[in-house]
Amino acid sequence: MERPTNTILRIGDWRVDPSSGELSRSGETTRLEARTMRLLLCLAERSGEVVSIEELLDKAWSGVTVSSDSVYQAVASLRRLLGDDPKQPTYIATVPRLGYRMLATVGPWTDSIDGQTGSATTVTMSEPAGSASIVHKPSDSRGRSSLIWTIGGTLGVTLILAFLLYRGISLKNHSAQGSPAALPQKSIAVLPFLDLTADMKEEEFADGLTEEIIDKLSKVPGIRVPASTASFYFKNKKIPVAEIARTLGVVYVLDGSTRQSSNSVRIAARLVRAENGYVIWSETYDRPFVDRVALQDEIAGELTKALRASIEGTPNADQPPR
Structure with a gap:
């Protein structure tokens, strides 16, 4: 059923x-x-x-x-x-x-709280039966209140100092990690290709192509490529390319799209230098849409050769492409 x-x-x-x-x-x-x-x-x-x-x-x-x-x-x-x-x-x-x-x-699906399915369990704390009431003298209450304020003030100052120290160290580390100079220059993240076919009927093909490109690029000596699980985390999420590159620790980002028309498919790809947003390479491939696996393998192979040449042949990343 x-x-x-x-x-x-x-x-x-x-x-x-x-x-x-x-x-x-x-x-x-x-x-x-x-x-x-x-x-x-x-x-x-x-x-x-x-x-x-x-x-x-x-x-x-x-x-x-x-x-x-x-x-x-x-x-x-x-x-x-x-x-x-x-x-x-x-x-x-x-x-x-x-x-x-x-x-x-x-x-x-049922919401659960503290491991119990259904509504939350309320625990009421009460005094033990027969326990004696404790009455504090006014002077004792004032002394206790003063002590609590003193301890609270000391803890507050300590927490503020600890936060400022932590923030300073965190910002320093973030600056060092986010610096393009600290990243491997031959590093590239392949984002999931978009399926632009009507009704998104070929999303699996686009995902398979993305994985094939990642696999082939990862086998090129000297080029670092984040795993597909890391790249696919950003699928359907509107995050700036520069932020994605910082998160994955790469210099370049490849994205693209697939679009089917009748019995053919058009695959578009572009390589972006993340720190300045310049497109340093782009290409469009038109192929018969017959054997999907063979097509993924062929396009991934051609893209890998073109990307390798583009990354290894970039003379200065700080200059815009001609």
Whole structure:
């Protein structure tokens, strides 16, 4: 029996709201593409059971003719968002030649406080039965009040001094870490490519292309590339490129987009020097949209060669491109 699509679920540590398409945990919220959410719900409805590729295609891509690659890429995208390790999964396990299985506990979402499900527990402190009342003399009360004010004032001054000292050290460290000179000059973050196809039908293809580029760049000697889990954290978030670069500790940022038209796809990419915002390289690729995996591999290979030449051939990062 299927769960209602408007029921808010708990899947492992995540709060899943099918109606809004959102995953949230510890103040972090991510929106899923509709088909990816349907795939997640299909696995959740059959938690603990093996769900075949054919069933997932029928549930998530009903009425659309796609290959099993769409399922593979959607599961890879889900694992990234859930923070799951495919080698040691806690959410989605691959069952070779059969399909996938949801490992995490699934149930309706209920707020909990101090580990108790439902309403908060109120604890009332009362005096022990038969205890004697203690009456302080006025002089004792004044003396106690004076002592409390003295201690409070001393603690306040100590806290202010500690805060100022900490802030000074923090600002100094932030300045040192944020300085472009301290960063590896051959470092690049690949942001998730945008799917500009109508109704975002090819988001899995764009995500797969991003991962393929990261994989190929990471194999180039001397070039540092943050892992896909770090880059995909910024997906669908409106954060300035300079801030993303500082967070990931890189000098360059690559972003791009994919757009499908009939039986062809256009892939656009650009390389930005984060500290000054200059675009130092850009390219557009038009290809037949036939074999998705082969296309991802081909484009990622060409991009890697072009990026390597651009990064290693930049004479002075402080000068704008001609």
